[in-house]
Amino acid sequence: MITKFQEKVYNVVQKIPKGKILSYKEVAKLTGSPRASRAVGNALNRNPFKEVPCHRVIKSDGTLGGYAKGAKEKARILKKEGYLKNGL
DNA sequence: GACCTGACTCAAC
DNA sequence: AGTTGAGCCAGGT
Numbered sequence: 001m002i003t004k005f006q007e008k009v010y011n012v013v014q015k016i017p018k019g020k021i022l023s024y025k026e027v028a029k030l031t032g033s034p035r036a037s038r039a040v041g042n043a044l045n046r047n048p049f050k051e052v053p054c055h056r057v058i059k060s061d062g063t064l065g066g067y068a069k070g071a072k073e074k075a076r077i078l079k080k081e082g083y084l085k086n087g088l
Numbered sequence: 089g090a091c092c093t094g095a096c097t098c099a100a101c
Numbered sequence: 102a103g104t105t106g107a108g109c110c111a112g113g114t
Binding site for chain 2 (some may be wrong): 014023024025027028034037038039040041042043044045054057058059060064065067068071074088
């Protein structure tokens with residue numbers, strides 16, 4: 001079951017281009033509630049849409065934050081996307 | 089409808 | 102600069 005809020009969140013996150021990263025705060029702002037960063041993380045965690053690149057959403061500090069499949073996997077994907085580096 | 093929880097954020101110590 | 106506390110939003114019980 002999805003709510004209007006989640007729908008907005010998935011819609012915004014889905015529009016994130018490759019190599020682009022948005023913070024939970026930014027996504028929350030786009031959804032209409034700049035303070036709903038937690039609700040955004042909540043929605044992304046239960047994200048039913050595999051097309052939604054939830055791994056492109058990180059904390060405002062620049063840290064990855066969390067990931068439904070594991071923060072490690074998230075970091076790995078971001079590396080592949082080009083946001084993070086392999087350590088080089 | 090109130091209470092609890094969660095991938096957050098900001099401010100203070 | 103790292104840890105802790107309080108604030109805020111939505112979903113589920």
